[in-house]
Amino acid sequence: MSNAGFVKVAQISDIKEGTAKVFTVGEVRIALCNVEEKFYAIADICTHDGGPLGEGELVDCQIECPRHGARFDVRTGKALCLPAIIAVPTYPVEVREDQVFVNCQPAAVGS
Amino acid sequence: MSADLAPTLNNQGLPEGTKPEINKGVGLEGIGNDYKYGFSDKEDYIFKSGRGLTREIVEKISSMKNEPEWMLKFRLRALDIFNKKPMPTWGNCGLLNDIDFENIFYYIKPSQKQETDWDEVPEGIKNTFDRLGIPEAERKFLAGVTAQYESEVVYHSIREDLEQQGVLFLDMDSGLRLHEDIVREHFATVIPAADNKFSALNSAVWSGGSFIWVPPGVRIEIPLQAYFRINAENMGQFERTLIIAEPGSFVHYIEGCTAPTYSTDSLHSAVVELIAKPGAHIRYTTIQNWSKNVYNLVTKRAVAHEDAKVEWVDGNLGSKLTMKYPAIYLLGERAHGEVLSIAFAGEDQHQDAGAKIIHAAKNTTSMIISKSICKNGGRTSYRGLIKVYPKATGVKSSVKCDALLLDDKSRSDTYPTMEIDEKDVNIEHEATVSKVGEEQLFYLMSRGLNQDEATAMIVNGFFEPFTKELPLEYAVELNRLIQLEMEGSVG
């Protein structure tokens, strides 16, 4: 995988297992989620109402928006529960030694 | 009827040159004042929780119901969410903030077990439902009936042939006990606990309500009915209804609600989830006639998949404050949603009702009709949302709201929102607010009707789009209600 576009965002130890933490990469706010020591990056915006996803509860690989309870799969961004319908963008993550890198360039965005 | 006909008709009804005198503001004096379901029974319960909401009560409800572990977890988490979530900062905040959550009884079990034979229902409860007309309904060979009294369903029946076709029509607790897999797959997927403060509350302490599962292709032509009755003072009723219509099936569910009149408040906070799978059709009719001390804060939401159709027919006549906006998420292509909402607000009532339709797939269509009347200081609000997601092309939606104000003490609000994120759509919204037309009154009075009769006729006409969607016995009852109460106001 090319290194282009990956930006160092956090130390592994910054994000405890089973939690999410919000970072700003360029102009994108992401919630970086630690699911059993694997890291996933999703946009910090609920597609239902713009709620702060990163402040929600992370259970297994599902994150719940604290505002109205919409849930998303942090691996794919897919919406799993109403009131959200549309997937949230996800971003490629790479762990290099003890650091987490995320690529938020438009071309890299998935959802 | 046309206003410009009036002058010629005057010659037929009244002496030349005289006009029937229109007495302003008295026309509908009686409507909503004469609540005939306000009686109460002596309390004779198996279990009544203490006032207030605690973790222990939630655990007690779950253990009395012998629930699976996941449901207890769901309840406790919902309780946390409820405690954390702020009260809504919109709507009638003054009234909302008057709710004293510490003063409410969250769970009351009225009888030992649910009966399927009407004669077995405890005498007092039976008398109450007799007065509300349930056995009559029974005699009309309904497809199925449940009757909920306080927190539990006390009576339940379903026609045998439907059972044989595999239709499940149970109270929600039995649904969970007997069909855990179906419940677990669908429960709270339409309305998560965290949706709003009151869905969280319901999720924590829910009890009763209906569970309906209609097998693929089965069409239940006669409505299933449910009656909800609050009896105790400061009762909180939190029923939970889940209706799943498998592909190509049809079901019509009707619910009615009443409560005694007390000087202190009760709380009704239901969660209703409807799932219409491809090609299925669900119609859900509510005649809400709570007494004027009941807060009615209900979350109702449906999903409609491909070619499915969902209709909410929502009549709000009673309660102190109703906040209810039945929603339809049109998730599959060509799905169709309709909401027909009528509201009547008299003295000390605020009906804050409406509808939300979310178009998330191509060629989905929707229609909302809202009719409201307020008088004697009552307040009606229409709050609605039409949302079209990007790429949902070919969407058509039409919204029509009409409000009648009968005096200058009353208030009517219209708060529609249209959020349109797709170009290829056709969205229309119209609303009017007016008073009962003097021309119309004049016309009818020239025809020899007195003012009350004339006003009642206009009101009936105004509500007609709603009543014509009701089963005959309900439509007749509603018209009779308006008529009767108007008679009471004369002289």
Next chain:
Amino acid sequence: MAELKLANTIAKERVADLAQRNGEPSWLQDLRNAAWEIYFQSPMPTTRDDDWRKTEIDNIDLSTFITVDPIKSKAVKTPSIELLNSALAKLDEPAGVYVDDYASQTQYATVNAELAKQGVIFLPLTEAIEKHPDLVKKIFENGKPLTSDDKFTLMNKALFNSGLLLYVPKNVVVDAPFVSAVNLPEAAKGQPAGSNGQAVFPRIVVVAEANSQVTLVNAFANSAVAVASANPEAKGSQSDKKETSGTILSNSFVEVTVGQGAKVTVMAVDKLSNAVFAVSRVRTHIHKDGVFNLTTAGLGGKQIKSDIETIMVEPGSHSDIRGVVLGDGSEHYSYNTIQEHTCPDTTSNINFRVALKETSSSVYQGIVKVDQIAQRTNAFQSNKNLLLGTEARADSIPRLEILADDVKCSHGATVGPVDKEQLFYLNCRGLNTKEAEELIVRGFFVQILDGIEIKGAADWVGDLVAEKIYK
């Protein structure tokens, strides 16, 4: 240049400083300070507030903005404002012209000598304060209380540094239009959008005394700036095409008083560049049998956020508010109309038409409030949205709050693309789809433009609309 930053952390002495540099009387300094106090305490709006939904207010960091110095020179020069010149070419010989041109550092007002003799005042606001302090003081003190103002209106009241006074005495009927043009400063290049910007605070005051009649045409423009494209790699973000010119914040406040039996007609045109975040409020009080006509045209700007607040304070008053909005690019328009019927026998009409090209978006919100005593109110509200761009977005939120029963209130709203039948018809007549669409858009606005009573104004705005359609 005095850098008056707008952060809440800035002490109120800075407001006094501005007042002092203008040599303002102490009562005005007091008013500025009072407004500042409440401004300081009120929270910054966010897009979570209904009034600001879908605007980019969250991206505006006021602490990095500086207020633009007022223009000192009052010398009359030939203005080089294209928008003004196009207006003057179409309109009747004006009764007066006000120019506030930051590009050429020109500010002046001229007025027909005959009208001046009749007591008509048409002056830059700073000059009006010097020459007619009692009049201005009375007007300022008669407005709505500060506590009912939102943060941006308070900001304007504390910091206004340009604008004009148009005062028409009793029984004076002025047929010719007054024309005012504000040409905003150029955006600083190489600054990130949303910060390190410049802020301008025009305040426009119109008073029409009993039985007078007056017309004002307001043109808001700015010199377009060539926009350098960002270097996406340096930022590692998805700002593929975002410009780096700094933002101009224009926060204007227009106060109109329509006296008994008076008639005020206003035509406002916003034709701004993509560097401008324009917040404005038009607040009008209409007295007995007064008539207020406003047509507003939103024809450019990064973000246009406009509140149009009309208060029918005495019986017989009438207001007619029309909007023509044509968006393209990624422009966003947020119009909010407020009709307050506070007494019996008043009428109001609202007619807003919005056409959106490309990825432009609009939020129209309107509310009709009818007080309990406001019997026999007639109020109509219409908002039609034509979506031309596949990613164009329109929200419509027309609201009614009715507390009187003898009323006729209604609203209607529609959202949709160009009518396929019309398109087909025009195709059959030999027009290609683009031409047909353009014709339909022009037709869409005709109803609004036809209602403009100012001679030549419909032509002028029609041309501006056409120019943008065919762009």
